[in-house]
Amino acid sequence: MEFIKKDQKYKWEFENIGGSTRVKITSGEDIAHLSELDPKMWTVLSCPVSGLEIDERSLKWIDCDGDGKIRVNDIIKTAEWITGLVSDKDLILEGSDSIHLDKIIKESPDGEKIYKTAKLILGNLNKESEVISIADTADGAAIFASTRFNGDGIITEATPLEEADKAVIRAILATSTAVTDRSGAPGVDSAMIAAFYDNLAAYAGWLDSKVEAPFGEDTDKVVGAYNELDAKVKDWFVRTKLAAFSPESAAALDIQTGRIEAISADNLTEKTCEIASYPLAHIDTKSELNLESGINPAWEAKMQIIRTFALEKGKKTLSEEDWNAIGTKIAAYVQWKTSKAGCQVESLGEEAVRAFLADNRKASLDALVEEDAALKGEADDITLVDKFLHIFRDFSRLLRNFVTFQDFYDKKAGLKAVFQCGTLLIDQRACHFCMKVADMGKHNTMAPSSGMYLLYCDCTAKDKAGKLQIVAAVTVGDIGDLFVGKNAIYYDNSGTEWDAVITKIIDNPISISQAFWSPYRRMATAIENLINKNAAEKDSKIMKEATEKINAAPANVPADGAAKAEAQPFDIGKFAGIFAALGMAVGMIGTALASLAKGIFALKWWQLILSFAGIILVISGPAMIMAWMKLRRRNIAPLLNANGWAINASSKISILFGETLTDIAKFPKLQLKDPYAKKGLATWKKWTISIACLAVVVAALWLTNLLSWAKLPSPLPCFNKEKVEVTEETTPAEAAVEAEAEVVDEAAE
Secondary structure, X not given: OHHHOXXXXXXXXXXXXXXXXXXXXXXXXXXXXXXXXXXXXXXEEEEEOOOOOOOHHHHHHHOOOOOOEEEHHHHHHHHHHHHOOEOOHHHXXXXXXXXXXXXXXXXXXXXXXXXXXXXXXXHHOOOOOOEEXXXXXXXXXXXXXXXXXXXXXXXXXXXXXXXXXXXXXXXXHHHOOOEEOOOOOEEEOHHHHHHHHHHHHHHHHHHHOOXXXXXXXXXXXXXXXXXXXXXXXXXXXXXXXXHHHOHHHHHHHOOOHHHHHHHOOOOHHHOHXXXXXXXXXXXXXXXXXXXXXXXXXXXXXXXXXXXXXXXXXXXXXXOHHHHHHHHHHHHHHHHHHXXXXXXHHHHHOHHHHXXXXXXXXXXXXXXXXXXXXXXXXXXXXXXXXXXXXXHXXXXXXXXXXXXXXXXXXXXXXXXXXXXXXXXXXXXXXXXXXXXXXXXXHHHHXXXXXXXXXXXXXXXXXXXXXXXXXXXXXXXXXXXXXXXXXXXXXXXXXXXXXXXXXXXXXXXXXXXXXXXXXHHHHHXXXXXXXXXXXXXXXXXXXXXXXXXXXXXXXXXXXXXXXXXXXXXXXXXXXXXXXXXXXXXXXXXXHHHHHHHHHHHHHOOOHHHHHHHHHHHHHHHHHHHHHHHHHHHHOOEOHHHHHXXXXXXXXXXXXXXXXXXXXXXXXXXXXXXXXXXXXXXXXXXXXXXXXXXXXXXXXXXXXXXXXOOHHHOOOOOOHHHOOOOOOOOOXXXXXXXXXXXXXXXXXXXXX
């Protein structure tokens, strides 16, 4: 825990990026002083070794304790080691895969080894250069191809100088499994040499204890036949003894006719196993086996071998004593055969085995192995050089993705973070933020809290084994035509093309514009679902009623001679009421629309605009506000945590930065004619119809007195009840009479 207590003596530079303040790594001295940086200021506390876009060999060497995780302590130890080997620490920031030997600090123990070994490697590769690269250390076979000794304790046919030693190595390789030398050639080690000479001695000793074959060259044939027949012959002798003891049981001890009858209809060549289970011969009270006839067909060939090679010529019967005598004759020979030792070298032949023993080269070969193993330290230093070059190339990139997230947020440099694995092309978009999915269960739990619109895809490639799972973030545009099961194309960072299919979608806002239209999209979807539901219900109801009527039709058919029901007369009063109700409904709707239109046109133009904007704001405003709040909180930390990272700082994706993570197809503005577009009206006809429709609307508004606000009163009398002015002179009495008449008329009305 000492690394948590830091003395803040070194002056660090900081920047605000991704919603957090982060330290800047801009020089080799920054790397050298990482041990002084408070871990609370690091963006990442640990990350997995596998699944990142860095050479895994580099990450395994940085993982000092080999636990599969790169932690703060691993970074600090590696930083101290690499900065202590390079004279110009700023070279580490370049990420080069090669280095000039003069830049290596030779005063340190590891630096001296790296320098000398690098010289050795370049010499073995016949390169007259002072620059060592990863390519030079990558091919160990090329490094040791022209050397006799390479420190692995394995010698090849090319190692010895004497032909006798080469011959022994060839014999060892021919009789055992080879091990691979660092040069790539098959070789032998000290254990293989010792085992070879032990086998030679054992095989030669077995040959020296050879037992004479009782039946000459045919002994092995007799042994094989005897071993197969032994149990069957002894069984026959026991059966005959039992038959002699109890003659009435002879039939039961013999083959049962029923068993033969059961297979008689089949192809008997396929019933060999069944036939072999029958007794060796017919069971009777005789104590000797007749060799000329009556032998079970399944065993006849084996018995013929015994008769030909193990019995006296012309012998027609076999007694139990004869059979046991054969077993006694071959017992010693069988024991010798089964005790064979050193059979691994048997293929060399007896002459070669005795020759190798006579000219024993074991000591010479062991000396060569020891001489080769003595160079183990120098050979292991080649691995040290390879480790140095990998860390020299990849360490700065890891820092830009561990201490800071510079590679992720600095899009000007055209770099990708180590967790970005490729690009997904879908729905006329290129999604650049793609990650491999290490644990789908953890993603199911953590991904929704990222606030991003995520597409989970299964990817397959024809030249890649297995399936790759990725997650891609859509940060620009609308939902469009994205749905589970949609196919896409994924390109990894090496350019390999994968077939991708969406398996899961995490639905979060993509943009403000998408949130603006989302309420209308939901309303349209709800209306569409309602219409479909009602249509389905009505269709089901109609079909049900039709089915019931069809099924009930026979019961409703009148009997022959029955009077048909008279047709009901037309009821004018009933339909008059219906028409009146419909007219009243149409009138009410028309009145409501007229009132609405009158109210709208009573507003000034700027009031109309404000009213329309207010309605839009009421509908889309809440969705846009919620989307804006979620877009501000988008964070990649939950996704990285699901992949095994320990994220120490917020890593947000702002709206502006999100636009850099997804590209939308942009077509040039061209006037292109679709040859399959629907043929429409000519332009002059469209204008004529539009003007005519506008004139009809204006006339209707004028006649209904809805344009009175524009000083265009309706000419219809029902909208014009102004009093007629008196133009003629009248007497007071006439005026009073006219006034009284008007009052009477108004009362009458």
